[in-house]
Amino acid sequence: MFPVSRISRFAFAFAALLAVFFSAQAGADPAGRVGRVALLDGPTLFRVDRADAGSPASVNWPVSSGAIFDTERGSRAEIWVGSTAFRLAGDTRLEFSAIDDRLLTLQLATGTLSIVVRDREQAADLDLRLPDGRVQFVDAGRYRIDVGPERSSIAVDAGQAVVHAGNGSLSVGPGRTADLDAGGRLALYGEAARDAFDDWVAERDVATRVRAASRYVSPQMTGYQDLDGYGDWDTVSDYGTVWYPRAVPTGWAPYRYGRWAWVAPWGWTWVDAAPWGFAPFHYGRWIEVRGRWGWVPGRYVPRPVYAPALVAWIGNAGWSVGLSAGRAPAVGWFPLAPREVYVPSYRASTTYVRQINVTQITNVTVINEAVAGRGERRFANRASPRAVTVVPVGTVREGRAVAAAALPVRDQRELRQAPLSARAPTGNWLAPDTAATRPQGERSGRGERGGASFAQPGGERAPRDAPRLPQRPTAGAPAVAAPGTPAVGLNAPNASSAPDGGGRGNRGREISAEPRQRNSVEPPRPAAPFGGAPAVREPRPPETQAPAVERRRMESPSPADQGLPERRQQMPRQPAAPQAEQDRMEQQRQAEQARSMQRQTEQRQELQRQTEQRQEQQRQEVQRQEMQRQAEQRQSMQRQAEQNRIEQQRQAEQRQLMQRQTEQRQEMQRQEGQRQEVQRQAEQRQSMQRQEMQRQVEQQRQAEQRQLMQRQNDQRQMEQRQSEQRQMEQRRAPAPAEARSPESRREGGPGRGERDGGPGR
Numbered sequence: 001m002f003p004v005s006r007i008s009r010f011a012f013a014f015a016a017l018l019a020v021f022f023s024a025q026a027g028a029d030p031a032g033r034v035g036r037v038a039l040l041d042g043p044t045l046f047r048v049d050r051a052d053a054g055s056p057a058s059v060n061w062p063v064s065s066g067a068i069f070d071t072e073r074g075s076r077a078e079i080w081v082g083s084t085a086f087r088l089a090g091d092t093r094l095e096f097s098a099i100d101d102r103l104l105t106l107q108l109a110t111g112t113l114s115i116v117v118r119d120r121e122q123a124a125d126l127d128l129r130l131p132d133g134r135v136q137f138v139d140a141g142r143y144r145i146d147v148g149p150e151r152s153s154i155a156v157d158a159g160q161a162v163v164h165a166g167n168g169s170l171s172v173g174p175g176r177t178a179d180l181d182a183g184g185r186l187a188l189y190g191e192a193a194r195d196a197f198d199d200w201v202a203e204r205d206v207a208t209r210v211r212a213a214s215r216y217v218s219p220q221m222t223g224y225q226d227l228d229g230y231g232d233w234d235t236v237s238d239y240g241t242v243w244y245p246r247a248v249p250t251g252w253a254p255y256r257y258g259r260w261a262w263v264a265p266w267g268w269t270w271v272d273a274a275p276w277g278f279a280p281f282h283y284g285r286w287i288e289v290r291g292r293w294g295w296v297p298g299r300y301v302p303r304p305v306y307a308p309a310l311v312a313w314i315g316n317a318g319w320s321v322g323l324s325a326g327r328a329p330a331v332g333w334f335p336l337a338p339r340e341v342y343v344p345s346y347r348a349s350t351t352y353v354r355q356i357n358v359t360q361i362t363n364v365t366v367i368n369e370a371v372a373g374r375g376e377r378r379f380a381n382r383a384s385p386r387a388v389t390v391v392p393v394g395t396v397r398e399g400r401a402v403a404a405a406a407l408p409v410r411d412q413r414e415l416r417q418a419p420l421s422a423r424a425p426t427g428n429w430l431a432p433d434t435a436a437t438r439p440q441g442e443r444s445g446r447g448e449r450g451g452a453s454f455a456q457p458g459g460e461r462a463p464r465d466a467p468r469l470p471q472r473p474t475a476g477a478p479a480v481a482a483p484g485t486p487a488v489g490l491n492a493p494n495a496s497s498a499p500d501g502g503g504r505g506n507r508g509r510e511i512s513a514e515p516r517q518r519n520s521v522e523p524p525r526p527a528a529p530f531g532g533a534p535a536v537r538e539p540r541p542p543e544t545q546a547p548a549v550e551r552r553r554m555e556s557p558s559p560a561d562q563g564l565p566e567r568r569q570q571m572p573r574q575p576a577a578p579q580a581e582q583d584r585m586e587q588q589r590q591a592e593q594a595r596s597m598q599r600q601t602e603q604r605q606e607l608q609r610q611t612e613q614r615q616e617q618q619r620q621e622v623q624r625q626e627m628q629r630q631a632e633q634r635q636s637m638q639r640q641a642e643q644n645r646i647e648q649q650r651q652a653e654q655r656q657l658m659q660r661q662t663e664q665r666q667e668m669q670r671q672e673g674q675r676q677e678v679q680r681q682a683e684q685r686q687s688m689q690r691q692e693m694q695r696q697v698e699q700q701r702q703a704e705q706r707q708l709m710q711r712q713n714d715q716r717q718m719e720q721r722q723s724e725q726r727q728m729e730q731r732r733a734p735a736p737a738e739a740r741s742p743e744s745r746r747e748g749g750p751g752r753g754e755r756d757g758g759p760g761r
Contacts, residue, residue, distance in 0.1 A: 029352040030265050031100040032305035035063030035081040036222045036278045037439075039204070042075025042090070046439050048264075050095075058439035060271050060278050062263055062306075068095045071111070076197075078204060083219035084122050087114040087204060089197045101303070103127060108147050114201045115143045117159065118210075119219050133165035133180050141174070142205075144198070151181040155192055216241045220303045223278030230276035234294075239287060239338050242294040245276065254286040254293060254335040255311055256389045257403045260396045261439075262432035267346050268396070268424045269308035271439075273403075282306050285360060286335035288384065296338045298359030305356040307344070310336045312379055313421045314388065317429045321390060321409055330407060331430065332390035332418070337380035341370035345423040370422065377422065388415060396425075399436030 037046075037059050046057035049066035057069065063079055070093050071077050077088040081104060088094055092111025098104070104122070107129040117123045117140045128135040128145065130152050135145065141159015146152060154163050155177040163170045166184030179187045208225040212233050217224050231245045249257065258272035258281075272281050280286070283304050284297040314332035321330045336342060339360050344353065350368070357367055369375055381387035388409070395405040409415050 028347050029349050030346065031064065032303065032352075032355065033082065033099060033101055033104075033220065034222060034282075034306045035067070035079055035086075035096060035099055037061045037063065037077070038080045038085075038223075038226070038278075039078035040075075041077070043072045044075055044077045044088075045070040045072070048438070052438075055438040056440070058271065059275065060258075060273075061261075061439045062269060062271075062282075062308075063096055063099065064263070065096065065098050065100065068093065076200065080222055080225065082122050082222055083118040083210075083225070084126065085114075085116040085118075085204070085208065087116070087201050088112070089114075097129070105129065108145055110147050110149075112147075112197060113145045114197070115145070116201070116205055117141060117143070122220070123159070130180065132182055132184055133163055136162045136164070138162060142201075144201075151179060153192075154178040154180070216243075216300070217279070217283075217297045218300065218302050218304055221279055221283055221297075222306070223276070223280075223282070226276040227279065230274070231295075236289055236294070239289075239294075239296045240298075242287070242289065242296055243280070244292060244294045245274070245280075248274075248293070251386075252293070253386055253389060254295075255281065255309065255333060255402075256406065259399050259401050259440075260309075260436065261399050262436045263308065265346055266308035266344075267426070268430070268432075270311075273401075281309065283310075283359070285310060285338045285340065286387075287337050287380070288386065296360075298338065299362075301359050304359060305352070307342055307356055309333075309424065310342050311424075312336060312340075312382070313424060314382075314390070314415070314418045316419045316421070319418055321407060322414065328407075329393045330390050331393050331396055331425065332388055332409075332415070334379070334381045334384075334387040334389070340379060341367050341377075341422070343371055343422040345426055373422075377420075379420075382420070383416070385409075385412065385415075390415070393430065397430055397436060398433045399440065 037057055040057055040059060044057040045054045046061065047054040047068040047070075050068065052068075054068075054070070057077065063081070069077060069079065069088060071088045071090050073090045075090050079086045079088075079094075081099060084104075086094065086106075089112035092113060093109040094111075094113060095107040095109070096105075097107055102125065104125045105127045109131065115126070115128070115137075117126065117137055120140045123137040123140050126137045128137075130145070130147060132152065135143075135154055137143065138160035141161075142157035143159060143161055144155040144157065146155075154161060154172055156172045156174055158174050160174075161172045161178075163172060163178045163180060163186060165180050165186055168184075168186060170178050170186045170188060172178045172188065175191045177189045177192055179189060207229070210219075210225050211228050213224050213227040216233060217227075227243055230247075231243050234242050234244065236242045255270055255272075257274065258270060258277065261269050261271050263269040270281050272278065280295040283306070284295055286293060286295055288294070311333040314334070315330060319330065320327040341357055341361055344356070348356075350371070353371055354364060354367055361367055370377065389402065390407045390409055391402055391405045392407065394400075395402060
């Protein structure tokens with residue numbers, strides 16, 4: 001092995017430090033998922049954690065880990081986390097132990113809780129703790145949990161839940177109810193009768209049904225269920241989908257009607273006064289379109305990240321505004337517009353900042369520059385007087401209502417020149433007062449301003465919702481009875497024996513002593529509307545229920561156990577009579593007593609016979625159903641075996657077919673190869689023949705060309721010889737006289753003949 005250099009060691013160490021640093025930053029990020037107080041019908045005490053003394057709850061207050069709710073007798077409350085609704089009846093204590101991006105853990109100490117889960121993904125995150133067990137939710141549906149001093153019940157109207165207690169667990173399907181006692185024993189029963197709380201839950205479920213919002217925003221966005229009921233959706237070319245609130249006051253602007261609260265770990269958080277005022281103020285952006293404010297949710301994200309308030313701030317520790325009576329310290333803000341970066345003032349990692357802005361900005365460089373404060377940032381809503389809200393510093397610090405304290409800024413130049421901050425004020429500049437750290441009960445479900453007067457639990461308010469807690473069967477009674485079977489061996493209901501508030505987790509409320517009707521055949525009732533949830537079914541026979549429920553043989557009750565009084569003949573008092581008359585009367589009384597005892601014996605025997613008949617019928621029914629189940633199981637196994645055989649045969653035939661097809665393809669390929677080889681050889685022979693013919697033609701052409709050239713050469717040579725002969729003949733022949741020049745004639749020189757030695761003229 002080669003030794004690692006010092007530079008490599010340093011690089012590895014630096015990378016490890018960076019990994020630890022960024023993982024620590026990611027671990028310090030606030031949760032991206034929060035809850036919300038959606039409705040308050042009566043006084044409800046809210047506590048930030050177990051150390052908090054508590055204060056009246058208020059609508060739109062964010063719910064995070066550690067929050068505790070205590071409803072007063074007769075009150076009701078509704079809390080949403082994403083698309084899951086938690087509805088509390090009176091005298092109920094619910095604690096949100098953990099709310100983060102992975103888990104949602106609750107603890108129900110006492111009272112009645114309705115849980116409506118609309119998203120199966122959120123059902124897997126939900127974990128409910130009870131005093132003697134815990135409940136996990138397998139699917140979306142409607143669930144009701146009642147916790148009393150001695151036992152708890154888990155009713156499933158639609159969906160599927162699993163109850164864990166002690167060393168066992170029990171699966172509860174639609175139309176079934178699980179009973180859990182203080183000893184951790186589980187039992188399964190049929191459907192319970194509806195009460196006023198169930199009707200209220202059904203009404204609220206219909207009122208919060210989502211129609212259009214789920215097409216534009218994720219169901220993980222807390223508060224989205226109110227958008228359809230209070231506004232309308234539209235499309236704007238520059239911004240995409242826009243939601244417009246239907247009815248707002250004159251001069252309304254985002255982040256103006258409500259108050260500021262200091263909520264850990266986010267710091268200054270906006271709490272709006274509108275019943276729909278949660279999602280539009282903690283997700284998305286605001287823009288003014290043709291004089292009307294609209295909310296732009298941005299790009300669809302499966303799990304949007306919650307923000308305390310998506311605004312930019314105006315002012316600093318020394319900034320003030322001019323008023324008619326002088327100047328006063330003030331602070332202002334305005335909503336962020338689409339494609340503007342939100343920069344948190346609390347501690348957060350780079351990944352968290354990107355995720356909280358991903359619905360509006362996908363360019364990482366733009367987000368990083370905004371976080372680093374590089375360059376000049378321009379905000380679309382800063383120049384609009386309708387968008388900017390300015391209040392005295394004390395209004396924010398003390399958590400008072402903003403709309404009543406808003407300051408009219410007369411000099412707009414002063415507002416434009418004011419210092420601007422993308423981050424919310426910290427505690428160094430704008431330290432919160434105690435009143436700003438807790439709800440103030442601004443609104444209740446009855447529409448009261450300032451909140452209803454809050455009384456401690458156990459006051460004089462009339463009870464409205466009592467937990468539905470069934471009576472535990474006595475020893476010897478079956479844990480599950482067949483539908484329509486009389487409840488033999490069950491304790492008779494007694495109003496005087498109702499618990500008066502004792503027991504674990506009870507806070508002094510009365511628990512209804514009316515027994516729950518179990519396993520009774522009831523006409524099917526309409527289920528509360530729920531998107532995609534299965535309908536409520538009638539109770540099933542005990543043989544089809546979960547095998548974890550133990551079936552015990554019923555004992556034969558006595559007439560006294562059945563509530564049948566003994567018939568005793570009371571003889572009227574008569575005056576003294578003779579001894580014979582007294583003996584006759586005594587004999588008559590003894591005979592009557594004997595007949596009465598005989599009748600009682602016959603009644604007991606008849607009851608015993610009827611009980612044995614019922615037991616025999618139940619045993620036969622159980623045997624019949626068991627035999628039917630075994631027969632169905634055998635038939636199912638036979639069908640499965642037949643299907644396996646058919647499948648194996650089909651696979652074998654398919655393999656044979658594939659093999660034949662493969663062989664055919666191979667044979668066709670071989671024949672095709674042979675054909676191509678023969679064709680190639682034939683083409684090769686033809687090519688060679690063509691080449692041979694071309695060679696012969698070329699040779700013949702060359703021979704003819706040589707012959708032609710030879711003839712041409714011979715002809716030229718012949719012409720050349722003839723030309724030479726003519727020239728020689730011309731040289732030999734004498735020239736004519738006329739051909740001599742005049743000079744030669746004047747000189748009188750000799751002629752040609754004389755030069756040649758011939759005679760002259």
